[in-house]
Amino acid sequence: MASMPADRSPDSTLALLRAGYRFIGERCERYDSDVFRTRILLAPTICLRGRPATELFYDTERFQRATAMPLRVQRTLTGRGGVQGLDGTEHADRKAMFMSIMTPAAIRQLGQLFDDEWLARIPAWEAAGPVSLYDELGRLLTRVVYAWVGVPLPASQVADRAVELHAMIEAPALAGPRHWRGRLARRRAERRLADLVERTRTGLAPAPAGSALAVIAEHRDGRGNLLPRRTAAVELLNLLRPVVAVDQYLTFAALALHDHPGWRDRVRDDDEATEQFVQEVRRYYPFFPMAAARVRRSFEWQGHHFPAGRRVLLDLYGTNHHPTLWPEPELFRPERFAGRRVDPFALIPQGGGDHWAGHRCAGEWITIDLMKRAVANLTTTMRYDVPVQDLTLDLRRMPALPPLGLTITNIRRTD
Ligand code: HEM
Numbered sequence: 001m002a003s004m005p006a007d008r009s010p011d012s013t014l015a016l017l018r019a020g021y022r023f024i025g026e027r028c029e030r031y032d033s034d035v036f037r038t039r040i041l042l043a044p045t046i047c048l049r050g051r052p053a054t055e056l057f058y059d060t061e062r063f064q065r066a067t068a069m070p071l072r073v074q075r076t077l078t079g080r081g082g083v084q085g086l087d088g089t090e091h092a093d094r095k096a097m098f099m100s101i102m103t104p105a106a107i108r109q110l111g112q113l114f115d116d117e118w119l120a121r122i123p124a125w126e127a128a129g130p131v132s133l134y135d136e137l138g139r140l141l142t143r144v145v146y147a148w149v150g151v152p153l154p155a156s157q158v159a160d161r162a163v164e165l166h167a168m169i170e171a172p173a174l175a176g177p178r179h180w181r182g183r184l185a186r187r188r189a190e191r192r193l194a195d196l197v198e199r200t201r202t203g204l205a206p207a208p209a210g211s212a213l214a215v216i217a218e219h220r221d222g223r224g225n226l227l228p229r230r231t232a233a234v235e236l237l238n239l240l241r242p243v244v245a246v247d248q249y250l251t252f253a254a255l256a257l258h259d260h261p262g263w264r265d266r267v268r269d270d271d272e273a274t275e276q277f278v279q280e281v282r283r284y285y286p287f288f289p290m291a292a293a294r295v296r297r298s299f300e301w302q303g304h305h306f307p308a309g310r311r312v313l314l315d316l317y318g319t320n321h322h323p324t325l326w327p328e329p330e331l332f333r334p335e336r337f338a339g340r341r342v343d344p345f346a347l348i349p350q351g352g353g354d355h356w357a358g359h360r361c362a363g364e365w366i367t368i369d370l371m372k373r374a375v376a377n378l379t380t381t382m383r384y385d386v387p388v389q390d391l392t393l394d395l396r397r398m399p400a401l402p403p404l405g406l407t408i409t410n411i412r413r414t415d
């Protein structure tokens with residue numbers, strides 16, 4: 001049996017928070033190995049990166065998700081009882097519910113709402129002077145996703161809901177008040193949405209026909225049972241929260257257009273170039289750092305022992321920057337995707353493998369569609385300037401963003 005390289009320190013949780021997105025990759029380079037063991041949150045943990053490791057990680061015979069996600073992540077980002085923590089037939093059933101929502105027509109409808117809302121916002125931006133693109137897109141996506149899911153949202157509450165969803169996204173890797181803000185935001189939102197599900201079911205507040213709210217409120221599991229209303233709320237938040245989180249990728253796309261101005265002209269009215277550009281934004285920029293699972297039954301892999309119950313972390317960011325998969329991984333080069341099939345175990349910003357059989361992100365197609373529309377809006381629908389500002393991405397912060405969320409100014413509609 002090969003001995004697995006090991007971190008020597010008694011616990012590496014603080015080192016993980018300090019190194020952020022580079023934690024696993026730095027150690028893989030130090031140990032010259034894509035697998036090593038460490039201790040995180042006081043428990044032995046195996047860290048992995050790379051293509052073979054991704055294929056292993058998405059083998060549902062070998063790994064389970066029950067109890068994999070640290071509690072602090074469940075209490076903020078994901079909630080409890082939702083699809084992320086399910087296995088086997090329970091997961092297959094719940095995931096099929098999500099995938100049934102992701103029809104081409106529904107994705108188009110969301111995209112159309114997004115484009116309409118973008119156009120409608122331009123006059124206010126023209127009048128506003130400098131705006132934070134991230135903050136503006138966060139509110140825009142909040143408005144759009146509530147309408148798409150079928151949850152009523154008065155205009156006066158859009159900003160508060162955007163803050164609430166962002167609090168859940170920012171909280172998992174933070175300590176102190178900003179962590180607690182995320183927990184509180186989740187508790188409040190779950191309670192509110194559970195009440196709505198109840199009113200939907202009793203007919204007091206009928207869900208719009210065909211909406212995601214209707215699908216989730218009326219979903220019956222394999223035994224014919226409705227979801228507990230708190231679980232239905234968690235799943236509604238599994239649509240509302242991540243669509244708003246797309247604001248981060250849209251901001252990264254704008255940042256990439258700024259840093260690589262040659263691509264502004266290349267993507268304009270060119271679907272292929274836009275596709276390559278969007279895939280490179282998803283590969284290059286840091287977002288979801290790692291996925292977590294637990295070993296179901298002991299096994300050996302590449303001469304290493306994986307004991308039953310052990311927590312395993314797959315480095316999503318590190319796999320997207322793996323030097324053998326991506327030549328010169330630290331260069332932003334969309335043309336690397338030209339004429340190339342996207343490998344489901346190599347480009348994994350939203351997880352790897354199969355959407356139905358495994359835990360790969362249910363919203364990947366939506367994300368890509370919204371990114372393409374944003375690129376078109378940023379290059380053809382409007383013009384703007386990017387004033388001098390600090391645009392450094394801090395890879396120690398999870399999630400990472402430029403300090404003010406990319407300020408743009410002098411916005412005007414083209415035509
Ligand atoms: C799961 C990333 C957007 C819904 C995931 C996973 C990642 C991820 C890494 C977990 C993969 C795993 O555990 O193996 C992202 C990123 C997004 C995004 C970076 C960009 C903003 C979305 C959107 C939606 C969505 C727009 C819905 C509209 C989900 C759901 C799951 C999931 C429901 C759970 C899937 C399961 O456990 O089977 N996402 N996601 N995500 N995502 Fe996303």
Ligand code: MYR
Nearest residue numbers: 172241242245288290292398399
């Ligand atoms: C979503 O809302 O589901 C999509 C985007 C969330 C990004 C969150 C990034 C930081 C989370 C750290 C989680 C560590 C998991 C082991």
